[in-house]
Amino acid sequence: MTTHFDLAALGMLVAVAETGGFTAASARLGRTQSAISVRIQDLETQLGHKLLVRSRRGVTPTDAGERLIGHARRLLAVEREALTDLGGDTASGRLRVGIPDDYVDAYLRPLIARFAAEHPRVELELRCDLSKRIEPALAAGEFDLAVVTQDPNRPMGEVLRREPLVWVAARGHRPELQETLPLALFSEGCRARPRILSALAMAQKAHRLVFSCSHTSGMLSAVEAGFCVTAITESAVPASLRRLGPAEDLPALFELSVGLIIAPQPSLAARRFAEALREEMMTTQLAA
Incomplete structure (x- = not known):
């Protein structure tokens, strides 16, 4: 039996549990659903436990899955701390974000200053437009990350709130x-x-x-x-x-369902901004 965890696989497990499904986890991580599924299956084989159960309500963790997710969050937090301490977790470069302008005040205004202070080497570029124009623009490589009003007939991305x-x-x-x-x-x-x-x-x-x-x-x-x-x-x-x-x-x-879409193979800056946005959305929803 392997005695070490695949931290990337643990991150995928946490993402599936937090978003409620492989589709939303795929959008969050910028990885295909099949790749995420294979890595989690490898974890299940390694541990000899079923970790997730699919149902009409989505994907939910088993008892063993819940226990492992608790450990996974702590392990991933330690990994981030170590990378930050050694200077290998410094986000930099240009980050292009597409968002409808009615969401800027509601969601981005509280976190922009905080994100800029925490990531001074990131150049944040916002472009406001309608969601139906933002989605194809992201697919064409014009954005690194987008917040959109999801099309109820063809929702894209993970649901933020x-x-x-x-x-x-x-x-x-x-x-x-x-x-x-x-x-x-x-x-x-x-x-x-x-x-x-x-x-x-x-x-x-x-x-x-x-x-x-x-x-x-x-x-x-x-x-x-x-x-x-x-x-x-x-x-x-x-x-x-x-x-x-x-x-x-x-x-x-x-x-309305507010969705987060991340471009494939996202930069560290995009991943960090997505994490900050999820945290902001969760905090404001709990306070509402």
């Missing part, structure tokens, strides 16, 4: 009282837009589009002016707006 969409209007204004609801929406290509319009149509709520914009700042400015309402992610609601709902005769909305 699920964001409720909520109706909002300006404080001191009541545009929702108009017989025909004046509506502001992101430009065509926004993945939430057709679903918002569908929700209004199914509720038989009369509405008209009075403003359209590709940037959050423009959208919020229109709503804050008081002549329209919109629907945005819950974490993006500023203090200047008030939330609306059934009391205002507006239909219930839905959740």
Whole structure:
């Protein structure tokens, strides 16, 4: 029996357990699902224990798997500490990140300064765009990492969190009282837009589009002016707006899945940024 662990395989096991499946773990690690599966099977053979169980709910650890994951996290933490101590874990170079601009304030603003302080040799480059344009751009090599609103019919990447969409209007204004609801929406290509319009149509709520914009700042400015309402992610609601709902005769909305996609063979900078982003998302969700 082998007396040493394959730390890369342990990292794969932890990733599968944390993301709930091989597809999401593959997106996180930038490795194929088959490669991850083979390495975990090798671990199972080495230890003589089944570590993961597949079901309709996803992939979950067995009792032995849970015990090993606890040890694996500690071993991987020691490895990172050793690399950092010996100077072999210094991220550097340019890191290109694609993200819709409504997610920048909600997710990236809290961690950008911290990441820059911890990784001074990384040049961080953000580009904001619609998710449907970010995904092919990443596939073409234009980004190292992307945060997107997942397409519910063809989700890509690992799910970072699920964001409720909520109706909002300006404080001191009541545009929702108009017989025909004046509506502001992101430009065509926004993945939430057709679903918002569908929700209004199914509720038989009369509405008209009075403003359209590709940037959050423009959208919020229109709503804050008081002549329209919109629907945005819950974490993006500023203090200047008030939330609306059934009391205002507006239909219930839905959740968006926020996904993280990492380019194949990611750089150390991309892996470190992804780790920081996952930690930030988990912290803000627990605090919500």
